Amino acid sequence: MYGLEAISHNNGWAISVVGILIVFTGLVTLSMLIRIFPKIIGMIEGTETPKPAVQKETNAQPKTPEPTIDSSIKESVRQYQYLISWIGEPFSLPRLIELANKRGLVRPHATISKMIHASVIQPDGQGYFLWHAR
């Protein structure tokens, strides 16, 4: 016996539906129980419920941090500014690294990482990056 006939003969549809429902019921119930853990602990300890997840500020525009260019990255900023002017903005990091390797720039990963920390290169929130050193 094969195909749909075999499934029906062996009660496959019912076993699958009930099985999926039981798995979902178990994990949904467990997740609901976990949600009330903070309240239960609060009641036991007689303290306030811990704060929920950090709230996202949706209205305020995030401030763009000012780049801080010190002597250790000044030369790198000059070199990479040339590359950025060539590929345009916004740019992808893999493309920038590829170009840096082709141009023979030393240790592009470490250099780009320093420039990100210094806010010279900043993410645009869409998976690409912008250059902030003028």
Add this chain to the structure above:
Amino acid sequence: MDDILKLFADFWSNTGFAMADYRYIIMIAVGLIFIYLGIAKHYEPLLLVPIGFGILMGNIPVFKGLGLAIYEDNSVLHYLYFGVTSGVYPPLIFLGIGAMTDFSTMLARPNLMLLGAAAQMGVFLTFLGALALGFAPNDAASIGIIGGADGPTAIFLSAKLAPNLIGPIAIAAYSYMALVPVIQPPIMRLLTTREERLIKMEEAREVTKLEKIIFPIAGFLLCCFLAPAALPLLGMLFFGNLLKECVVAERLAQTARTALIDTVTILLGITVGASTQGDVFLTPSSVGIFILGAISFGIATASGVIFAKMINFFSTVKINPLLGAAGVSAVPDSARVVQMVGQEEDPSNFLLMHAMAPNVSGVIGSAIAAGVLWSFMN
């Protein structure tokens, strides 16, 4: 002179060279491939190296009746294999897994547990597929659990329902777990848009120590009251986690997640590998199991991703649908795959810790699914 020649002839007829046939050679090649993938490619080496070498051990042709082969009652390998056939090894592995798992990301974002539940649809849809292909219900249930992407669970259920299929099911389950970085990404990219892959998750709240201690006790009681057949696996999982979180039994937790799990992994890997003797393993049903295993992984991944997209349809707070793929309980590989695919679009998007929530809930979900299938088949 004749006696000497006769002795040489008798000796030769007892060697593996004289008793080998093409099936043993094929399986030895498979074992060598597993060892290569584990050592050279670093694909799940802790699993593939013991299994690969076990395949080599199991496919050395031996004279039956000398107590050498794994299926002979008085052989050493047979005694070691008892831990597989009796279902002893998988719960011990779960003890170690519980002792090394941090459930805090799941406790902080309990709604992500639903993605772990959705991925278990792969188990039941594969069960239907196995029935449609003509497998008996017990065999179909054992094949379906491959979709849970949990090796110990697959071995545990096969030992209970289809002991004759332990070898191919275990090999299929562990092989596809090792290939998660190959199987999942195309499905994830196919089912999501770039905008969806760019979604960043909110930072989760801090989880208190008391929550982490209460969770294994409450989780164990709830899950095992609901599905008592999952008691051996979930009991050991939550017990191991309690040992870890309570801190006062740190020595026991340390042993569980190091020496104990390593010892059991060695014995389980080598005996499962040795059980795949060519004359037992190379059958049409094994081919069917491998095909269904690949399909089950794909369905599980797709189910998780699609369910995450459905949640986004109804929810104002969007979750990255890539997290659905982490519901496949290959811990932590599928979470790493989510991180990798997410970072291909945005290197600043760190999804790994968020993906651990559905990943570990998938472990619980697959154990519940195994318990449910076992109770139905009994």
